[in-house]
Amino acid sequence: MGFFNSIFGKKAPPLRELNHPSQLNVGDMISIDNSFALPTQLRGQQLKVEAVNTYEFERRQQAEWVLKGHGSETIYLSIEEDDETYLAFSLKISRSQVEQIFDLEQFSTLFDEPGHATLLTQELPADTTNQLEQWLGKKYHQVTFAAFGYFHREDYRNLKPPQDANGATGEPFEYYLLLDDDESRALEVEVYEGGDTDVVLTLYRPITDIRDYWPSK
Numbered sequence: 001m002g003f004f005n006s007i008f009g010k011k012a013p014p015l016r017e018l019n020h021p022s023q024l025n026v027g028d029m030i031s032i033d034n035s036f037a038l039p040t041q042l043r044g045q046q047l048k049v050e051a052v053n054t055y056e057f058e059r060r061q062q063a064e065w066v067l068k069g070h071g072s073e074t075i076y077l078s079i080e081e082d083d084e085t086y087l088a089f090s091l092k093i094s095r096s097q098v099e100q101i102f103d104l105e106q107f108s109t110l111f112d113e114p115g116h117a118t119l120l121t122q123e124l125p126a127d128t129t130n131q132l133e134q135w136l137g138k139k140y141h142q143v144t145f146a147a148f149g150y151f152h153r154e155d156y157r158n159l160k161p162p163q164d165a166n167g168a169t170g171e172p173f174e175y176y177l178l179l180d181d182d183e184s185r186a187l188e189v190e191v192y193e194g195g196d197t198d199v200v201l202t203l204y205r206p207i208t209d210i211r212d213y214w215p216s217k
Contacts, residue, residue: 018215021079021087021207022157024049024065027216033209039134042089042209045069052155056170057147063157080204087209090188090202091135098199100124101136110176110189115145119178119187135201137180140187144177151190 018028026049034044047067055062055078065077076090098107101121110117119140124132150170152161162169176189186202 016215018213029214030210031212033211041073054152054156056150056161085207087205087207088202090200092198092200110142115142117142135203137185140178140180142178147175149175
């Protein structure tokens, strides 16, 4: 067998199948549609998977793909299953951006029981409009209040995250979700122990917005 291998060479292993976002691994790349319906951070971009994280809730867990392109901003991708499968592209925003987008007194009501807050977006400064306008709805209504979960910086697809209290149980947090009127955009807030808070703008898009896939190996 070694003699024939030396003459004809070894057959190259087949490329890993990659045709759906659920199959993405670290190092894989995707290209996004060039549609003007997409914000500049996504439109026509080639994005590489830098990490795969896991959100763990009581009755479900969700993978999160961390994507980087040529720009400085990090894009987060997850998959939403309803009657159809949708992409959820997310962008974290800073406290100063939150202050520009929302009235802070109104924003604070999303942490008040029973969790029925309504938020209106404010008129944005010119330097912020081009960056965030297509990520934002005009009005949001709250649908989730203080759901408890764990955030894991590990890929637990098809696996159960560790449950040992002395092990790597992930970072506990409370989760708040608001949707705009046509439910094509979301505002997500994660509050961690010590008060660290992530505020995330999310855009729901058809799965066909990913035009091409390139497996890393």
